[in-house]
Amino acid sequence: MPDLADVDVLLTGWGCPPVDAAVLDRAPRLRAIIHTAGSVKHHITQDCWDRGIAVTSAVEQNAVPVAEFTLAAILFAQKRVIEASRDYANRRDKRSGSPAYPFVGNYRRTVGIVGASRIGRRVIELLRPFDMDVLLADPFVDATEAQSIGAALVDLDELVAAADTVSIHAPSLPETERMIDRRRLSLMRDGAVLINTARGALVDEEALTDELVSGRLHAVLDVTVDEVLAADSPLWGLPNVLLTPHVAGSLGGELERLVDHALDELERWITDGTFSTPVDPTRLGSSA
Numbered sequence: 001m002p003d004l005a006d007v008d009v010l011l012t013g014w015g016c017p018p019v020d021a022a023v024l025d026r027a028p029r030l031r032a033i034i035h036t037a038g039s040v041k042h043h044i045t046q047d048c049w050d051r052g053i054a055v056t057s058a059v060e061q062n063a064v065p066v067a068e069f070t071l072a073a074i075l076f077a078q079k080r081v082i083e084a085s086r087d088y089a090n091r092r093d094k095r096s097g098s099p100a101y102p103f104v105g106n107y108r109r110t111v112g113i114v115g116a117s118r119i120g121r122r123v124i125e126l127l128r129p130f131d132m133d134v135l136l137a138d139p140f141v142d143a144t145e146a147q148s149i150g151a152a153l154v155d156l157d158e159l160v161a162a163a164d165t166v167s168i169h170a171p172s173l174p175e176t177e178r179m180i181d182r183r184r185l186s187l188m189r190d191g192a193v194l195i196n197t198a199r200g201a202l203v204d205e206e207a208l209t210d211e212l213v214s215g216r217l218h219a220v221l222d223v224t225v226d227e228v229l230a231a232d233s234p235l236w237g238l239p240n241v242l243l244t245p246h247v248a249g250s251l252g253g254e255l256e257r258l259v260d261h262a263l264d265e266l267e268r269w270i271t272d273g274t275f276s277t278p279v280d281p282t283r284l285g286s287s288a
Helices: 021-025 045-050 059-078 081-090 119-126 144-147 156-162 182-187 207-212 251-274 281-288
Strands: 009-012 032-035 052-055 109-114 132-139 165-168 193-196 218-223 241-243
Touching: 009 251, 032 156, 032 251, 045 144, 052 251, 059 081, 059 165, 059 218, 059 241, 081 218, 109 156, 119 132, 119 144, 132 156, 132 251, 144 218, 156 182, 182 207, 207 218
Parallel strands: 009 032, 032 052, 109 132, 109 165, 165 193, 193 218, 218 241
Antiparallel strands: none
């Protein structure tokens, strides 16, 4: 067990065990925790807040690659790149002829963003150069704020019914569990795309599977209810589904962005005892 008696600042990362009262009792000098990843809900306990420990995280930095992944998914999905690739492979011995699906394209399409989170806001920002209309559904945002970030505010039912692509960026909370349920999936346009880089629990996976098996909807799923999709799930073999193993967040060289942020925060703490991106414990109930 590590000696924490002389630790003033603790650097944490993905998979860190809870920093509870037992840990804090062994770290009497601890005054700050710098998390080199996103959410701190899994390891920062109420004991930390009760003892006045300052916490910062790299949640904004980790939002960057997720938003970039989402932008790529939007553009590829509406262009039907996934289907085109599979169809092309199936026709490799006779590459001429019409594809077995209609091309859609991205011009004048409507993208619906569910949740004005850091990632959701960055996706909206990245969509600015494209000829697309952007809708936003978020109960904590008003129409003026939505317009200021580049989207039109609508309620969730209106969004799923109007959008060609629905991209989920809401936190996983009891209130948001299965928010994209069977009824809302049925409201989506024929041929519409659902993109989920948030958490699998936000979607009724059984209802979504039924829609995807029918071929009515398309999906890009970086997350599912279980971290690894069941081996017998029909989603594995569907031509209208792209499955990725939770890779939208920081990986490879992108991890350097998280490290750079942590080092900058450490220098700032040593210099003046503040953080540039402090975690506000009062907002954890409505954030990821």
